[in-house]
Amino acid sequence: MATTRDRQLHDRELVEQWRSIQDSYFRTAGAIDRxxxxxxxxxxxxxxxxxxxxxxxxxxCRMKALGERTPMTQxxxxxxxxxxxxxxxxxxxxxxxxxxxxxxxxTEAGRALHSSAAxxxxxLLKENLG
Amino acid sequence: MATTRDRQLHDRELVEQWRSIQDSYFRTAGAIDRxxxxxxxxxxxxxxxxxxxxxxxxxxCRMKALGERTPMTQxxxxxxxxxxxxxxxxxxxxxxxxxxxxxxxxTEAGRALHSSAAxxxxxLLKENLG
DNA sequence: TGTCATTGAATGACGCGTCATATACATTGA
DNA sequence: TCAATGTATATGACGCGTCATTCAATGACA
Numbered sequence: 139m140a141t142t143r144d145r146q147l148h149d150r151e152l153v154e155q156w157r158s159i160q161d162s163y164f165r166t167a168g169a170i171d172r173x174x175x176x177x178x179x180x181x182x183x184x185x186x187x188x189x190x191x192x193x194x195x196x197x198x199c200r201m202k203a204l205g206e207r208t209p210m211t212q213x214x215x216x217x218x219x220x221x222x223x224x225x226x227x228x229x230x231x232x233x234x235x236x237x238x239x240x241x242x243x244x245t246e247a248g249r250a251l252h253s254s255a256a257x258x259x260x261x262l263l264k265e266n267l268g
Numbered sequence: 269m270a271t272t273r274d275r276q277l278h279d280r281e282l283v284e285q286w287r288s289i290q291d292s293y294f295r296t297a298g299a300i301d302r303x304x305x306x307x308x309x310x311x312x313x314x315x316x317x318x319x320x321x322x323x324x325x326x327x328x329c330r331m332k333a334l335g336e337r338t339p340m341t342q343x344x345x346x347x348x349x350x351x352x353x354x355x356x357x358x359x360x361x362x363x364x365x366x367x368x369x370x371x372x373x374x375t376e377a378g379r380a381l382h383s384s385a386a387x388x389x390x391x392l393l394k395e396n397l398g
Numbered sequence: 399t400g401t402c403a404t405t406g407a408a409t410g411a412c413g414c415g416t417c418a419t420a421t422a423c424a425t426t427g428a
Numbered sequence: 429t430c431a432a433t434g435t436a437t438a439t440g441a442c443g444c445g446t447c448a449t450t451c452a453a454t455g456a457c458a
Contacts, residue, residue: 401458409449411449421437421438427433
């Protein structure tokens, strides 16, 4: 049978493992966020949405789909898109089939920024993930 | 030499890997946070501080040391401790050697809550980390 | 066609973390 | 002993994410 001592050891390992995950998550996310903020004036979440939009160019009614590919809330996505739109990087297009939906398009500026920022993003991922 | 195609494949893998880390991080943290919130009325960060304090019972001048064991900011730690203190789970003790410092002690209630919450916490870690 | 439930998105109140700063104490060195 | 500098924590303004709610458009079905 498992002794109390066994259980404590196991718990300690679990907690260690968790702390190390947290650490590497925060380290990586933080590094990317600061770099993008400094060089391109957008945060990590903004970039991730930009990246998803860039990636799925051409299928319709994005907004909804985005929510499914990100741990962000629907309302968070909506606000991130607000900022991207205000920054002139993305535009919301109404969707003719279903007028509740919207789909997103990169503007020229958005496309340009994305392609530079993506290089940075990939580089930092590589650097941080090993 | 590496072709553009090679680089794109490699980037895609990196991004996949990163999304999967994010996913498992958010899934785990979210699950723990919701459970602790529901059952014990404290958030994940509160628990982590509680857990650190419980773990290091007896060495002096905690506050500072805590900052070094957590990805949280010094000011975040200060505010988490505010809440824990308001909830009566922890108390700040002035430190005689260095009156700028504080060290923290679990109250009875804090100790009790921590030991129940820790069980839940470990269980969810195990469940989510595999 | 007229209800009723559902769905995509936006919004406002709210909590929390961060940054820059403030405050109190400590240390150093002349 | 008195600056000057450094260190431990607290605090206020601010940005962002979340939750609950709202609104418009759709779908289902009698």
